[in-house]
Amino acid sequence: MSKLSLQAQNRATLQRQWLIERHDATALETIEHLVGMQAQSPLAPYVGLWTRLNNFEPGELAGLIEDRKAVRGSMMRATIHLMSSRDFLAFRPLIQPMLEREVFQNQTYGRHRLEGIDIDAVLKAGIERMTAGPATAVHLREHLAPLWPDRDPAALAHAVRCLLPTIQTPPRGIWGKGGNPAMSTADLWLGSAVDPAPSVDDLVRRYLAAYGPASVADAQTWSGLTRLAEVFDRLDLRTYTDADSGRTLYDLPGITLPDEDTEVPTRFLPEYDNLLLSHADRSRWIDTATRRQLTLQEVLTRGSTLHNGRAAALWKLTRPNKQTASLEIEPITKLTSQTWQSIESEAHNLLTFTAPEATHDIKRIAD
Template identity: 40%
Template sequence: MAVLGPRALNRATLARQHLLERTTAPVEEVVAHLCGLQAQEPQEPFTGLWSRLYAFTPDRLDRALTERRVVRTHLMRRTVHLVAADDALSWRARHDAMLRQRVLATYRHELAGVDLDELAAAGRAVMADRRPRTMAELVDAVQDRWPGPPRRALGELLVAALVPMVQLPPRGLWRTKSGVRNLPLATWLGRDVTPLPGSDEGQEGDDPAGQQLVRRYLAAHGPAATADIRAWSGVAGLPAAVRALRDELVTFRDERGRVLLDLPDAPRPSPDTPAPVRFLPAFDNAILGYQDRSRIIDDAHRGLSVAGLRAVLVDGRVAATWTTDDRRLLVTPLRALSAPERQAVRVEGHDLATFLDRGIDRVDIAAVRTAIG
């Protein structure tokens, strides 16, 4: 079995993520290919798309949201993601059990004794009038029947787990600050949630819904191990899907000896392929989409990916963080950068500053930062 080193895995990841070369594809196609963009910070997907799409402008994502081609919803890992409308409709049922389990794990004692099906029915009945509601307004409408649990626990259970919801625009539009207003996914899209056959996480058999998730994940993130698929999705019950796909997948090993799965015709560029500087938003799935993130970030800096820090890729790896401060874009290296690397960071940083259009007139590179555990 062929062994893929970190650099080979890195270049494969960059190619799948449109980070080796920007694409001209429509926004909704890119969002679908990437299996969604993590979006709990509403403005971050704009930078993620700018780094991946040629000549991207914010109005393209705004239109995709307002025209209901992409939506903001709780999905993978119970995190708000920007996903293609069709994926939201077909994938939601496959994530239902995980979403419930994750909310209950957080509020197990507070929600003890609550009949989840009864609460879900009550939530759907409240939302049947098609009026958008905040989480607080939804809790107000049901709390008389469930006065015991804390409001936050009831709200998260309803909005993030029991009733498939979408967060409506203007939430998530460019430079727009807006609270979360929820509407059932089916109401917003005018179509029912239509899971693929086999979307019950506890079901037996070949799990066709899980197979689709595995294929789509590998197209955007492969080659990858089953532990990576689980870390990305939050869904544990995919072994049947992986077994069913074995004959159509190719396998490799990494230098740690893990078996890696991949689609036969997916791009796996040469490890020597040049990789341009790229600025990533907070919580980008190019980093977070794996259990083993060593292909793109050093273990010493792994913590920045969950701390909400924005990353800069130099030669394909996380080599700095970035932020904006007054009239400057500040880059803080995690290692010493060569003179050509610093120049490439400045050039891409100036282009990003132009895109952000916040009066930023310089790119500063700070001293090397210490490790982030």
């Protein structure tokens, strides 16, 4: 098997993540290529699309959500993902076992709070409430509490949210709008049931097309699924060896890897971008010394700036007033003056996208 250095893995994944060159694709094509986008921060996908596409405008994604061609719901790792509606219907059943574990093992809402309850009756009652219209968590609690007065209504509502293929409906996730998350189901919102025979093989192939080359552990980290080794074994895949760890890395046959010395531009990623979440070993993005200084939560809850393909800084956009948009940039590695100039230039582009009408202010937090 050919050996791949971390640099080679970095460039390969950046290329298929569309972070070396912006692409001329639609937002829907991009969402499907990425097999969804992390969206627990409702507006993060807008930045994620902007950083990958030429001429992306927020109204394109907002229109997809309002027209029900894209949805936001619980998917990989039991977190909210923006998916195309067809991908949500195709892959949501594969995630069900993980969501069931999350519900019944959850220390806040699961454990003894759901012990002995007729969970099918709870889900039926949840559907009845959402049939009347999209329901917030408060609506669900108010509907379920009188039916099970001796149970924690928050735990019941949590079970409904996770165990049913629920979708967060607009205006949540719409650029320039907001509101508390309100839920419907795939059947009610899309008029279609989830796929009764979902293909885990297709899911693995799609993962490798967007995040490979990758190990079995990487795919399991991304999806939250277990026992994927048997899936990898039966697929026709190309294999590499990680030059540092000796791990076996898998990829789709026929994909040509870029030169590991390929130059890459500075890119701004939104908070929780799946690029940084989709491998068990994140060494291809963040060096060991930096990982020891920062928790994963610190990295993910703010935007990340990639320079030369690796995380170099964290960023946060603030609006001190309607007239000003401020971008705070905190280096997590030593930045040369040339690196800072490249980051600052792309920061201005990000501000132009997110706040075109405002005065822009870039603040560098001390190294």
